[in-house]
Amino acid sequence: MQPEPTAELRHRTVEAPAGRLHLVEQGTGPLVLLVHGFPESWYSWRRQLPALAAAGHRAVAIDVRGYGRSSKPEAADAYRMLDLVEDNVAVVRALGEENAVVVGHDWGSNIASASALLHPEVFRAVALLSVPYAPPGGPRPTDVFGRIGGPEQEFYVSYFQTPGRAEAEIEPDVRGWLAGFYAALSADTMPAQGEPDPHFVARDGGRLRDRFPTGVLPAWLGEDDLDVYAGEFERTGITGALNRYRNMDRDWEDLAPHRGAPIKQPSLFIGGALDASTTWMSDAIDAYPTTLPGLSASHLLDGCGHWIQQERPDEVNRLLTDWLATLRD
Secondary structure, three states, rough: OOOOOOOOOEHHHEOOOOOOEEEEEEEOOOOOEEEOOOOOHHHOOOOOHHHHHHOOOOEEEEEOOOOOOOOOOHHHHHHHHHHHHHHHHHHHHHOOOOEEEEEEHHHHHHHHHHHHHHHHEEEEEEEEEOOOOOOOOOOOHHHHHHOOOOOOEEEEHHHHHOOOOOHHHHHHHHHHHHHHHHHHHOOOOOOHHHHHOOEEEOOOOOOOHHHOOOOOOOOOHHHHHHHHHHHHHHHHHOHHHOOOOOHHHHHHHHHHHOOOOOOOOOEEEEEEEOHHHHHHOOOHHHHHHOOOEEEEEEEEEEOOOOOOHOOOOOHHHHHHHHHHHHHOO
């Protein structure tokens, strides 16, 4: 059962380095900042906002720059990690708060961890969903991703790198593409083991959607929910969202001074056991005693895919609120 909302959702915009950032808030109490991933919006936290508010928190879900009703700078390099971190700091300040707990999913997990790493005085604790924390460093990202696919297929991150390329696939049918992408990474609709992996594109002119499930929606995604997501991207286009992928080498250079750095604040990780992010990055999870010395717990939810807070909202809400309660002790 979902808790009864303690207050209505409040939409507002605040000034930030991006220009203006749209956010949705509910409840009062210590600030919890919720940061979404690709290709989502504040709406991906719709099941967490009332739960966190009912537990005595001021829950705030943002539209990351380039998404939804937030500003969308035109320059591709305006979407580097350092800028997104400063957006988060600006939101906390604009809300009149000194600090916040930051919670992120997918790319939002990376943004949340970078925010905690670079501004521990602002982000007193961090919860990461789906994508584990891996400290800055290692080889150049585009070199790594370029080697993953092999001669016959290309990794989706590399596919997203060239401006306009993925847009040409996605924007003629945003709603259909999103439906397939969400289904491809959801536990109840993802391709069976042995079927073509939807994280790759055939090099002979293939498209990502060639490997998506068709004609089925995951249980967590209703037609109305899909309308919300599709409506936002049909209005804004997908370039702002894709520009996050186009800054990975810049991020690697920008964060080089923090190579190998741990996040020392209290932390929590929740992943899906069927999510490629947790299997590909299992070494990062194994390294948590060193990289997240303040870790309270690391949870892998059986039978759960990538869209964890939407696939398993009740369980995620319980884990988040129980952990947040320990921060008040």
